[in-house]
Amino acid sequence: MKKLIVLLTIVIAFTFAGGFYAGIAYIEAKTIEINPDLHLTRSEEVKLETKELPEKNTAPSKVLMGYVQDYQDPDKTDYRNLSHVIFSFAHPSENGEVLMSGEYAAENLRKTVRLAHNQDTKVLLAVGGWFHIKGGESYPYFKKAISNVDTRTKLVNELMKMVQQENLDGIDIDFEHPRSQDDARHLAAFMKELKTELKAVDKELSIAVYSKVDSVTGQENKSVVFIPSMFHDVDYVNIMAYDGQWDGGYNAANLSPYPYTENVVHYWSGLFEEHGLSKDKLVLGVPFYAQPEDPAESVLTYGAVIRKGAENAAKDSVTIDGVTYHYNGKDTIRKKTELALQNEFGGMMLWEAGHDAQGEQSLTRVISKVLEKSEEQEKDLFWVKQ
Template sequence: MKRKFSMILIMILLFTGGFLSGMWTSNNKPSNSATMISNVLPVPISEKNPVGKVLPELPLSPSKVLTGYVQDFRDPDQLDMTHLTHVIFSFAHPTKDGELLLNGDPALNNLRHTVKKAHGQNKKAILAVGGWYHIEGNESYDHFKSAIENDTSRTKLVKELMRIVEKEDLDGIDIDFEHPRSNQDARYLTLFIQELSQHLKPKQKELSVAVNAKIHSVAGTELTSVVYEPAMFEYVDRVHIMAYDGQWDGGYNAANLSSYTFTENIVQYWTNLFNTHQIPKEKLVLGVPFYAQPVDPDIKQVSYAAIVNHDSSSIVNDTVEMNGTTYHFNGLKTMKRKTTLALQHGFGGMMIWEVGHDTSGTHSLTAAISDKLSSEVNANGKLYTNN
């Protein structure tokens, strides 16, 4: 009897305990609107402070520019922009009082057509201002100097440039003041560049400057007759080094047009200058000529395309016999070597004077430079794009 009573008592206790336990669980069940926490055992707290995983700092993959100047009389439909990143339409001419001139309606129409074509191929369209000759005759130096040495005319020229940038949907301005001849000239140019930059940058427009090579092609020493303030380069996106026309140094010599040795000295000079003043060398762009210089100065220059048409086998030699004289130029091999040279020194790309001088097909210098830029950059584990 006691045993039977004990069994009944145990069953009652078990039933009651289960009933009460079920009620407690039901009353403490999370609502459907809350996020349920997984019912796993808690992780024991470590005595060590956890250290966040540091992601590797991957280098950026900057694209290298391939900039081509285009003269204002060129038919834009005849220009091959395939390999270019920037097309620079040349030239607009400053007046002494700060106005801006183009070479008539044909030049304006070509500018508009060039911009439209460049944008259609995802290229930047830039307007170059200055150059060696002025539309009103003689050198452009006096006109440009007068425009930028006066506060009123300098500001007027800046406003004129901003007006044409907006009106013609330009991507920027390239300044080619050939050339500042004194510290005072250099100061005016810096003030002008600085003021122009302050207007272009807020609109995400680019600003570049074309500069003299600053190296004597014969002596290999610095040319002191052309003066720049290093501070000026802080305000520009790119510096286009005109590493050619050395034939005029120390008496006319066509062979000094733009030899590889001459270019080596130029590249070293600008590399040292930018390193000294802690300016990024990526701003530097090495310019190369697409024309040939005759030994006889009374005979006109010829384009690289004319040389290919005359004797395509000569393009590996940098010289050709035609028109009763010898011409010196940069052929395919030299152009590739110069491209490698620029990249090895940390330059931001290459510049061409002038796109209209090139040929098409397998002998194209533009295509050769583009291919070399691509292969050299990719070989160093960085991405090169044409856009």
């Protein structure tokens, strides 16, 4: 019995002592500060698993380029929705000099640059156009300037001087239109030389191009010639998908209807895919003016059409003072913008910003909202994939 009591006493004592020291160990463990770096080095098998944060989506925004003619009041242009303003036009002379339409044009250019840059909008200077300051078409002047090596280089140098002096963000070339293989080769050589100089100072180069599609037949118009490899040397290709009223005899309804634009988009998409060119260089042009069925009548701006009635924004044709006009209303402009995005185009171009309406009926605003919505959807998709 005594042995049993002694044995029980020993067991109880050890149990008590074990609990006591275990408690001390627990308390000490709770108060010890552990160096996590030291802890990780004690075992090569213990690794801290980290997940890298996704890179910020730095893809460039879709562009919205608005041509502005040199006589327009720079204060009346809404730069907020435009990525680029293309100031139109500088005129090439046969000897490679660059001419402006008087001092008012130079002053408007400088003011446009200042106002646009305040809104983080880039400014390009358009060179060429249909009419020349000396009269007639710009084509023969431009053709001669770029067909000679010396005058071609002089034109490049003169444009680079303007880029630096006027704080421009680049140049837009509007040679309307290369009409032979020689024209196409000279234009390609000119664009390559100009791109080299612009790239060296981190400036942009765009080119305005004829739609290449007949609005009546829907077939390729081969009278205007481009060398596809030339498009490697440009940042943007501004497709003039309008003025179809001149195809096959004057018909104002062919100005730029949606089916015509579909043909234009499919042509340029196919051309770029065939030659391995990035389709995000393609910029779809839309008209901001109304073409009269009677060619003796003057063209109306879209803004003038809306001033005759806000309800005209929902139409594509209207009769004003007995004359019927054809144009692109808000729904058609929206559909065209969506068409460009569906075909992976880089954005939209408009001729011209000074023709737009103000406020809720603005076509620029319609395009901008579609582009913004598309970018929001792309960003949401990007984060979901992460």
